[in-house]
Amino acid sequence: MTANPVDTPVPPPQAVQVPTAFLDAIPTAFSSLHLADLKDYLDGLRAQGVRELRGYCEAHPEILSEITKRVKVNAINRAMIDLFDVSEQNTSSADFARELTLMMMPAGYQILEAIAGGKPFFNDTLHCQTRCGQPLILVVSMTVPMASYSTVLIGAEDVTVRQTQARDLARAQADFRNIVINNRSGIVILDKDGAVLFANPAAQTLLGRTIWELQGTQIGVPLVAGRNTEIDIIRSGKGIGIAEMTVSETEWEGQPALLAMLHDITDRKQAHTQAQYMAHHDPLTGLPNRLLFYEQVNSAVFQAKLEHHALAVLFVDLDNFKAVNDSRGHAIGDRLLAVVGKRLSSCVRKTDIVARIGGDEFTVLIEIPKDNPHSPIQVATNILTALDKPFNFDGQQFVISASIGISCYPEDGEDVETLMQRADIAMYNAKRQGRNRYACFGNWPRAREKWPKNLEDRITKALENSQLLLHYQPQIDIRSGRIIGVEALLRWQDPHQGLVLPDSFLSALEDSPLLENIGEWVLQDVCGQGALWQRLVKTEHFHIGVNLAARQLDSRRTVDMFTQIMRLSHLDPHCLEVEVNEQALLVENASSTTTLGLLAASGMQITLDRFGSGPASLTCLTRYPITALKIDRSLVHRLTQDTQAAVVVCAMIAMAHALGLTVIAQGVETPEQLRWLREHGCDRAQGYALVRPLPAEAITPLLQTDRPLC
Numbered sequence: 001m002t003a004n005p006v007d008t009p010v011p012p013p014q015a016v017q018v019p020t021a022f023l024d025a026i027p028t029a030f031s032s033l034h035l036a037d038l039k040d041y042l043d044g045l046r047a048q049g050v051r052e053l054r055g056y057c058e059a060h061p062e063i064l065s066e067i068t069k070r071v072k073v074n075a076i077n078r079a080m081i082d083l084f085d086v087s088e089q090n091t092s093s094a095d096f097a098r099e100l101t102l103m104m105m106p107a108g109y110q111i112l113e114a115i116a117g118g119k120p121f122f123n124d125t126l127h128c129q130t131r132c133g134q135p136l137i138l139v140v141s142m143t144v145p146m147a148s149y150s151t152v153l154i155g156a157e158d159v160t161v162r163q164t165q166a167r168d169l170a171r172a173q174a175d176f177r178n179i180v181i182n183n184r185s186g187i188v189i190l191d192k193d194g195a196v197l198f199a200n201p202a203a204q205t206l207l208g209r210t211i212w213e214l215q216g217t218q219i220g221v222p223l224v225a226g227r228n229t230e231i232d233i234i235r236s237g238k239g240i241g242i243a244e245m246t247v248s249e250t251e252w253e254g255q256p257a258l259l260a261m262l263h264d265i266t267d268r269k270q271a272h273t274q275a276q277y278m279a280h281h282d283p284l285t286g287l288p289n290r291l292l293f294y295e296q297v298n299s300a301v302f303q304a305k306l307e308h309h310a311l312a313v314l315f316v317d318l319d320n321f322k323a324v325n326d327s328r329g330h331a332i333g334d335r336l337l338a339v340v341g342k343r344l345s346s347c348v349r350k351t352d353i354v355a356r357i358g359g360d361e362f363t364v365l366i367e368i369p370k371d372n373p374h375s376p377i378q379v380a381t382n383i384l385t386a387l388d389k390p391f392n393f394d395g396q397q398f399v400i401s402a403s404i405g406i407s408c409y410p411e412d413g414e415d416v417e418t419l420m421q422r423a424d425i426a427m428y429n430a431k432r433q434g435r436n437r438y439a440c441f442g443n444w445p446r447a448r449e450k451w452p453k454n455l456e457d458r459i460t461k462a463l464e465n466s467q468l469l470l471h472y473q474p475q476i477d478i479r480s481g482r483i484i485g486v487e488a489l490l491r492w493q494d495p496h497q498g499l500v501l502p503d504s505f506l507s508a509l510e511d512s513p514l515l516e517n518i519g520e521w522v523l524q525d526v527c528g529q530g531a532l533w534q535r536l537v538k539t540e541h542f543h544i545g546v547n548l549a550a551r552q553l554d555s556r557r558t559v560d561m562f563t564q565i566m567r568l569s570h571l572d573p574h575c576l577e578v579e580v581n582e583q584a585l586l587v588e589n590a591s592s593t594t595t596l597g598l599l600a601a602s603g604m605q606i607t608l609d610r611f612g613s614g615p616a617s618l619t620c621l622t623r624y625p626i627t628a629l630k631i632d633r634s635l636v637h638r639l640t641q642d643t644q645a646a647v648v649v650c651a652m653i654a655m656a657h658a659l660g661l662t663v664i665a666q667g668v669e670t671p672e673q674l675r676w677l678r679e680h681g682c683d684r685a686q687g688y689a690l691v692r693p694l695p696a697e698a699i700t701p702l703l704q705t706d707r708p709l710c
Contacts, residue, residue, distance in 0.1 A: 137163045186262030208234035241266035282356040285341030293355035297416040311409040312376035314364035315423035319401045319435040321360035347382040380404045380438035401436035434610035471693035475686045481708030485543035488526045527569035545577040550584035553592040573603030585620045600625035633667025640672045
């Protein structure tokens, strides 16, 4: 029967002595433990059939206590002392041996199993603590001398820092991989030559290729660390987009590499582009706004200086748009402006620029070809024709016209401000002439927009020094071709600015008493000259026309002035035609009705001037004592080019004849226009195609001849 190993005395085995100096020379922590009768004790346990020492010892704490009592520290080196933070005096005590044994559990169980199993060595990683509670990770190695099993050499290498660093590195690598893989931004690793080494899923999506397709290929743009580059990307279901690529230096598998971060900035770019577009374009028409137009004119002027070509700026202002906007509503007004923008764009070349600079104001910039210096006039005419066509919205029809001012580079200015200012001035000149027409700044002195404050004094001196003069333009009887009358036209022969047309200075005198003085002088000269021609021609059909300003219609002096001058000049009242602009009769006015009624009662003829240039009411033909009407030059100009204009003029002639009125066409410039007017029954005509305005002395020979002029 086998004796109980605990009760059987086992003689202590001979301990193997390890020199301390030898152990201290080893940097790894080492200790030599004297096992005493541990071997026999373990053999006894094995005899009882205890195969699994670990479980047995955990179930029987007294066994573990007995084991620790049988372990003695035989030798220990400096590294082991430092590792476990103990004093050298305590290393030989039984408590330290037990403590060391317990600290090395559960590896200690495996040591015991190795001893009991006759294994000569053992190696494992042990997680334990120092005496101060600091965690330790040790790689424990054990060597058992096979001769006695009485001594075990234990080496312990502290790998706490290394294992912690390795664990932290592994965790960081896992975190990095998780961040890279799941990052919504594209991440691409490239070698120093720009070949792709790695691309995360987001980058593969943005570039439209898998990692297998990307590896080894080039992105296709220069890669410079620290520089941002924009590249084209593929947006899922949205077509091509834009990504911003930021490049920095990095390492990949120990080699220098480049890290490219791809950020989809398509939406941001589109928002920026939209904001830029809105800042430089009119939202209603989509045309460039004032800011962009000024930039474009500046750029065009700079280019024109280099290439020595000319430019033109057209200032287009819609006539009476406010009335349409107020009566029909802003919704209709906005739709009208949008269609006007399209019609203007259709009148120019693709290289020309149309802009809306505010309200009902549009501008056009065109380059004037060297072989066609009249192209601005052609564009202006095309615009007037395009706007002459009715606008139809929701079953409602609208007709609107425009006044256009033209300035040219370099004649009228060499910068955008000057060109715009002078085109604006020319546009207002077109409005004063009756609207629905164009006017060129170059047709009248450049300094007209800067009349000095002493204008009245200068005009007064002009009257005193005979600088104001009259030219006369003959009117031709279309049937006979002979001169039947003339129209008096005012001119100012300024010594500094040359011949100045009245529209450029009379408007500045509208509120001045001097306007009446000028009117009186004109009437005196006209009646005096008319009386001479009346005696020369000796025909009751001869007439001489004089223009009456709107302000003169409201003046009580007008009738008295006409009556007195007519009496003194001995001009037959039937020979004098008083011409009144249709714009002056838009609103019914008691003073205008009285003035015209008294003039007509004295025998004078009343002519409605510039008929068809604006929205005049047809009732003025019956409200006032009108005897003749003048068809506006804008309609006459389009007779042979525009069917609608021809229909309108034809209707005017028929209506006037039905009312017993004489019809006069002004602004006849071509034989074709004169032929059309003759064929359709127009009574009289005047214009450059017949005779241009001339001084009185040049008109007299024409009156003396009986030869037809057309």
